Amino acid sequence: MIPRVGSKVRTRVTVVESGRHRVRDDQVAAEEPLEIRLQAGGDTQTVAVTMRTPGNDFELAAGFLHNEGIVGEPSQVSGITYCVDADVDADQRYNIVNVGLRLASLPELATLERHFYTTSACGVCGKASLDAIEMRSCPALPAGPKVSPSILTALPEKLRAAQGLFEVTGGLHAAGLFDAEGNLVCLREDVGRHNAVDKLIGWAFMQRKLPLHDGILLVSGRASFEILQKSTVAGLPVVCAVSAPSHLAVDVARRFGVTLIGFLRGERLNVYAGAERMLWNGKGTQEEIDSS
Numbered sequence: 454m455i456p457r458v459g460s461k462v463r464t465r466v467t468v469v470e471s472g473r474h475r476v477r478d479d480q481v482a483a484e485e486p487l488e489i490r491l492q493a494g495g496d497t498q499t500v501a502v503t504m505r506t507p508g509n510d511f512e513l514a515a516g517f518l519h520n521e522g523i524v525g526e527p528s529q530v531s532g533i534t535y536c537v538d539a540d541v542d543a544d545q546r547y548n549i550v551n552v553g554l555r556l557a558s559l560p561e562l563a564t565l566e567r568h569f570y571t572t573s574a575c576g577v578c579g580k581a582s583l584d585a586i587e588m589r590s591c592p593a594l595p596a597g598p599k600v601s602p603s604i605l606t607a608l609p610e611k612l613r614a615a616q617g618l619f620e621v622t623g624g625l626h627a628a629g630l631f632d633a634e635g636n637l638v639c640l641r642e643d644v645g646r647h648n649a650v651d652k653l654i655g656w657a658f659m660q661r662k663l664p665l666h667d668g669i670l671l672v673s674g675r676a677s678f679e680i681l682q683k684s685t686v687a688g689l690p691v692v693c694a695v696s697a698p699s700h701l702a703v704d705v706a707r708r709f710g711v712t713l714i715g716f717l718r719g720e721r722l723n724v725y726a727g728a729e730r731m732l733w734n735g736k737g738t739q740e741e742i743d744s745s
Contacts, residue, residue: 646680
């Protein structure tokens with residue numbers, strides 16, 4: 454029986470330090486393809502292939518399909534399984550996920566053409582996708598939660614402390630869901646930052662916790678358009694990144710009322726959109742301070 458690839462793989466590495474070298478064992482993050490298939494009405498169709506770190510694959514599939522508007526409620530999904538077809542090589546069965554839908558036929562999948570193959574790093578996006586988000590029935594974001602800089606600046610260390618796979622491999626992105634008090638609710642890791650967000654939102658989808666109106670999302674890399682697209686669909690009002698946002702990410706945040714935080718490092722942060730949710734020095738929002 455061919456062993457299933459886990460989230461990390463052992464390898465040999467030559468370490469060079471101070472002019473000297475030595476060979477030792479090391480562990481690196483696993484990266485394997487995941488094919489996501491839809492099944493409905495007796496038909497099967499591949500909708501995406503992504504490079505990911507094995508683990509939480511069902512959440513990844515569910516989150517991806519929800520974020521792309523293919524499924525809206527857990528009740529629409531009849532089941533998620535790995536492929537056990539006899540014509541599939543044994544070493545690939547854990548790299549194919551079948552998502553069964555309670556539909557008479559497969560849904561319209563034209564919106565997924567840009568995603569048929571994605572790398573673990575970035576998908577393809579464009580300005581027209583802003584309008585596509587607007588056409589979706591995204592949950593209206595609430596005015597809250599109100600968050601203070603002191604709560605936000607404590608989040609990166611909490612995220613880092615909970616990254617078990619990163620601690621071992623040093624090569625994974627993380628997406629963390631926090632509540633308004635800064636408590637970590639859920640964390641997912643992957644070689645791809647978009648995959649980590651899909652896994653996190655897939656967890657919330659399968660646990661029937663969407664929309665995440667009281668949540669704060671923190672990602673370990675930059676804030677891209679697609680991360681803002683996914684978080685907006687999930688109803689997340691506050692999105693933070695330890696690095697910079699892209700200009701399209703800022704556009705999404707401003708259009709849909711998301712509080713977008715970038716360069717969240719140490720005691721410093723930049724607010725690119727949605728400053729009305731910020732509590733300054735415990736005295737209320739900037740508008741409340743200005744009107745007092």
